[in-house]
Amino acid sequence: MSLRIWGAICLAVTLSGCFKVNTSQAPMATTWEMSEQQRMQAAHHWDVLARNEARGIMANQRLRSRPLYVFSPQPSTPFERGYHSLLESQLVQQGALVSTQPEGSVIINPMVQVVTHSDRGSIRPPPGALTFLAAGVAWAFQPLNHWSEPALALIPGAALLDVFGGNITKVGNTEVIITTRASEFDTLLYSSSNIYYINDGDSNHYESRSGLRVSSQW
Known part of the structure; x- marks a missing residue:
């Protein structure tokens, strides 16, 4: 690395030390801890x-x-x-x-x-939702090349939906x-x-x- 580049790096580090770190001109937005809220519909x-x-x-x-x-x-x-x-x-x-x-x-x-x-604004899915979705897609495509009856791959997914389907609901606006x-x-x-x-x-x-x-x- 040339002396010119080293000099630029040292100058940047020196100048950065002249300012306070971790500062902002306005409060930064952050999210709440994961919580649950029931839906009343009966x-x-x-x-x-x-x-x-x-x-x-x-x-x-x-x-x-x-x-x-x-x-x-x-x-x-x-x-x-x-x-x-x-x-x-x-x-x-x-x-x-x-x-x-x-x-x-x-x-x-x-x-x-x-x-x-x-x-x-946007509301992120609960933890594990994207992983579960990716695993489901991978499971669904796996039998296409290895199983003689690819439709059998639908059975585990349907079973999971039967078990957890009642726990799934959307976050509404009201x-x-x-x-x-x-x-x-x-x-x-x-x-x-x-x-x-x-x-x-x-x-x-x-x-x-x-x-x-x-x-x-x-």
Whole structure:
């Protein structure tokens, strides 16, 4: 290597030392750790939520022996009507004293917010998805040159789909935040929030025209 090249390298290293390293004029974007979020797409899922919330309410010492009134907004959405009756039923099954009148009762008030994303960018597949896809392609082409019955290669792939197919779902653009609160005399005694993906076409189950809508589009 010539002296001229060495001199250029030394000059570049010297100049770089005059500046701070690992700096940026704006925060650099990074990703979150891998997490999971369930998709709510059946009335049975509403019942599962109601059962979990009823257990949480009854586990609260301040609510266990108090009369509870489940508030139902008017007008109400299909989810609000369904969740109201399901939560009442689950509370009764858990041994709660459920009142039909709000006077003298702790008010159970479900709240719903629909969140619609319009520009989420690219979302990478879960770890191992690309490897699994590549292995599947390789497996599918292997029998073409070595097996007398290439169609038999479809059997292992079909078996894998049967086993794991129920775990596969897409990341949608619509989510719902469901909060169940218990309050008395302007005091919050219980609050539990859950976030779910929902199908884009199901947003009308959760969102009324006069209700609050939260969007990521500003």
